[in-house]
Amino acid sequence: MISRHVQGWLMAAPLTLVLAVFLLAPIVMIVVVSFWGATEWSIYPAFLWDNYDFLLTSKVTYQVFFNTFKYAAITWACTLLIGFTVAYYLAFHIRSTTWQIALFLLCTIPFLTSNIIRMISWIPFLGRNGLANSTLLSWGVIDAPLEWLLFSDFSVILAFVHLYTLFMVVPIFNTMMRIDPALIEAATDAGASGWQTLRHVVIPLTKPGIMIGTIFVLALVMGDFITVRFMSGSQSANVGRMIQNDIGLLQYPSASATAVILLITVLLLIGTLLRFVDIRKEL
């Protein structure tokens, strides 16, 4: 008989191994490489601060980080607004569980196709001679095609919102379903209007779900590069694009340093958010 102590370690071993090999080791590797040196044609092991020095003193870095934050903030605001509304409708206005499940599944249907397909399908819609422009032209709303519909910040954020709103809907819906309907009645009984109930009862009780959705959306948008590349027509940059460019030029040390800074930024951001809301009861 193996002692309980050893049994515990054995049971934890597979997950520990997976996390060690696929999460910890790569991060350690990235951190190590971020200190290496590089020339135009080679990279060599070293312990240099050059990569960070270059990164943190370059104006471009701050512009790109600012752009990344801008995408994250606007996407967050839009997904939160849409996600909260959808979740609220599903949780409080649909009475039957069957319909709730049916409509919820309907929300997930877009996810049956790949990210990239969903993204690319915006292009014929938003292009200069696309559906949106030709429709608006034929209605006489505009005289010339709108240039900012595609390959702009607008299209990047539109794609982000389209891709990631469900990550906001799911946790918020989940939290809302746990709100006792009697609480809403109790608020009505106390004379609260619909808005007051929303502000003083529903939103405070939905905070953990909002926070989990926020973490999803922020992490996804901050780490994205493909959406920005496709939807901006390679005209805008975010941190992910910066890393991708470096990798394309085989500048691994520089890419690693950027990745480390991005990782620290996102961790700090999420750490700060978690100080405000206790999400433990959701897990």
Add this chain to the structure above:
Amino acid sequence: MTLKPDLELVSLVKRYGETVAVDGISYHFDAGTYACLLGPSGCGKSSTLRMIAGHESVSDGAVLLGGRDVSHLPPAKRGTAMMFQNYALFPHLSVRDNVAFSLKMQGTDATTRKSRANEMLELVDMLPLADRLPAQLSGGQQQRAALARALITKPEVLLLDEPLSALDPFLRIKMRAELRKLQRELGITFIHVTHGQDEALALADEIVVMNNARIEQAGATRTVFEAPKTAFVARFLGSHNVVTMPEGKIAIRTDALRIRPAGAARLPATVTAIEYQGTHVALTASIPGDQEVTALLSDRDFFDAPKMEGEAIGLDWDAQEAHALAG
């Protein structure tokens, strides 16, 4: 002090699609009454309460409070307040903020809110726990907090939906005494929904026994208990035997049955079970027509002339103890 208004239900109906949950009930509650709506689950008592509160729309009929039709007013405009079954305290607010919630909704300033909430908490003995969250309270404390929250709007009628069902039996008895005391102090009408007959008997001035969406019998608690009109009421209130006699069904209280020698009584019977209950002994006997009756005897009476299971006895009662039943 102004005259408290009375509450009247006029042919109140609640339909859910095809099903009728409340089928045209009418009743008049005097002001300052402690009334219990009593009945099995699904009898319509909760729907009735929720219609009075305004949390359920009235399909037909009316709810009159002090002669004013409140059937279509929002809950907070009716002069009623509701205490919910599981108290429905807001989990993210402290006890004080829970109690002050309705004042906050009205836009009362923070200082007034706090002092009014403290007054209410004082009334229910909860002031020392005012800063706690509901999750940090025991069941009885949560109930008091819920009471304070309901009473802060100064309702004319307090509606209680199975208020004691979430408590353990010991606490239930304690809280029911507190409810009764509070109602006397405040002098407002309490309407209390319950499926427990002991709770209803212990608390109510008036009981309304409901079954199948209708009122079976209603009136002063003692009047109903002493003279049940239907077999359902007799059985539901307990402590009654429903016996089918040649002249029809009658109800006889278990403590009104007398044991006589076999052959020298109204009914011949055979003892089937004897249960010692301390001060009393419950003797179950089978009588002709495959019926069972229970006689509740004081322990002295029983042990003066003990009976055995299987023994033949006679059962007798005073004529005025038997109540003819309809249905």
